[in-house]
Amino acid sequence: MDVEIVFHIKEVREEKKITLRELSEKSGISKSEISFIENGQREPTLHTMCLLSLALGVPPAKLFTVKVKR
Numbered sequence: 001m002d003v004e005i006v007f008h009i010k011e012v013r014e015e016k017k018i019t020l021r022e023l024s025e026k027s028g029i030s031k032s033e034i035s036f037i038e039n040g041q042r043e044p045t046l047h048t049m050c051l052l053s054l055a056l057g058v059p060p061a062k063l064f065t066v067k068v069k070r
Helices: 009-015 020-027 031-038 046-056
Strands: 002-007 064-069
Touching: 009 031, 009 046, 020 031, 020 046, 031 046
Parallel strands: none
Antiparallel strands: 002 064
C-alpha cells in the first residue's frame, strides 16, 4: 500500500485572502519556505503544519488530504 499526501495550504490561504507575506508574519515561517511547500518542492514537518494551521485559523487536517494507493 502506498500513501500520497496532498497539501492544500495555498488553497486555504487564498480562500482566506491572506498573502504569502501575511502568512509568513503570522506563522514565523519564511515566505520562501511557504512558497516551496505550496509548490510541492518541500514537505512540511508536523511542527510547520501546526504553525501554518494556527496562523490560518483552521485545524491542521484541513491543510492536507491523504490518498491511499493500492
